[in-house]
Amino acid sequence: MQDVHVLRHQVLIEGRSRRQVARELGISRNTVRRYLEAPEPVRRERIPRSRPVFDAVQPRLDGLLSDWSERTTPKQRLTATRLRRRLREEGYTVGVTTVRDYLREWRRQQAEVYIPLVHRPGDEAQVDFFAVTVELKGERRRVWKFLVRLVHSGRDFCWLYERQDQLTFLDGHVRAFAHFGGVPQRMVYDNLKPAVRRLQFTRRQLTERFQALASHYLFEPCLSRPGEGHDKGEVEARGQAIRLQHLTPIPRGASLDELSAWLLSKVERHAPARVEGALAFDALMRRVLRAQSLGRVAGNSPHRRGRIHAQLPGRAGQPSACTLRRPLGALPPLPGRAIAQASGRVSGGPGAGGRAE
DSSP: OHHHHHHHIIIIISOOOHHHHHHHHTOOHHHHHHHHHOSSOOOOOOOOOOOHHHHHHHHHHHHHHHHHGGGOOSSSOOOHHHHHHHHHHTTOOOOHHHHHHHHHHHHHHHSOOOOOOOOOTTTEEEEEEEEEEEEETTEEEEEEEEEEEETTTOOEEEEEESOOSHHHHHHHHHHHHHHHTBOOSEEEEOOOTTTEEEEETTEEEEOHHHHHHHHHHTOEEEEOOTTOGGGGHHHHHHHHHHHHHTSOSOOEESSHHHHHHHHHHHHHHTSOOOOTTBOTTSOOBOOSOEEOGGGEEEEEOSSSSSEEEEEOOOOTTSOOOSOOSSOGGGSOOOOHHHHHHHTTSSOSSTTOOOOOO
16 A cells, blocks of 8 residues: 555555556556546456366266266376366366366365374374284293373373273273373374274263273273374374384383383483473463372463363372372272283293293
8 A cells, every 4th residue: 555655655646657557566557547537446357267177077077077076086186187088988078287276176075084183182192003023031922011191282192902802991091190190181092892882973971890991080082083093193203203213223121111211211321301390291381289198299381271181299108100080999990810911920921831920
C-alpha cells in the first residue's frame, strides 16, 4: 500500500508522466494505470477455463482409481502411463500429462496427514521388544531387548531377556519404573501378545495380567494402529540406535543379567543431560511438592492439568521401588519359579533345571 501511495502521489500531485514513474519503480505502465484507477489493490478472480477433454474422462478415471487402488502394492502401483493406456483402450482421448497431473493431486488428497506432536514432561513412554544377538559363554544366542523410552526427556531403560513372553513383559515394566523412579501418565505399545489378547480394530481386549499391571501402577495403556510403526516412532528409532551404538560388535558376557547391567550403564552414560531441577524419571520442573501416602510425591505439571507422580527415596531397609498406587496384593499372583526365571534369579530356559541364587 505504501508503494501505491507513492505512485499515485507522483502522478496525480507531482504531475509526472506514467512512463517515467513506471521506469523508476520498475513496474509495468499497465500496473501504474490500474493503481491510478483504483486506490486500493483489488483481487480479481479469474474464471476457470473449460476443460472439455478432461471433464469427459474424469468420471472414468475416478472409477479406475477406486477399483484398482485396492489391487496394488508399493512395487505394483498405479502409474499415469498405465491409466492412460487403459483409457485409450476404452476409447477415450487424453494426454499423459493430464492423467499425471490428476494422479498427483489424487495421491496428495489420499495421503495421511501428520500433525507435529508435543510431548509434555512425564506424559508418555513408549515400549517395545527388539531381537538382538549376544554371546554367552562363547555361544551366540538370539535374545530380546525390552526397551522403554520416556519421550519428553529421551531417557531409556533396556533389559535383556531370553524370551518375549508375558512374564518378561511384566518384569520389564517393574524394573523400568524402579529405574526411572516414577510412572508416566501413558504407555504406548503395539499390539503385542503379552498385552493384547484379542484384536478387533479399533477395539482391543487386553490380557488379564496386563490390565492388572496398568491398574496397579495407574498408567493409561495406549495401543498403536496395526502396521503403523510411526505411531511410536521414538522407541522404534531408539531400539535400532541402541543396537548399532552399543551392541555392535556383538557383546560377550557370562549371563544375561551381566550384559543387561552393562548395556543399561552404557545407555545411561550417553543419556541426554537432565534438566536442572528435574525429577529423576523425566524432565519435569519441580513445582510445589507434597508428600503423600506410600512415599509418593505429587507435583503439578507446568504444561498440563493433572498430576505427575514420582517416588521418594525409600527408608533404610526398604526398597525404593517405583510408585505404588495400590497394595502389592492387588496384583494377581504369578508362579514363583516363573517370576524367578523372568528376573534372572533362576538359570536356564523352560524345562531346564536350575536353583535360585
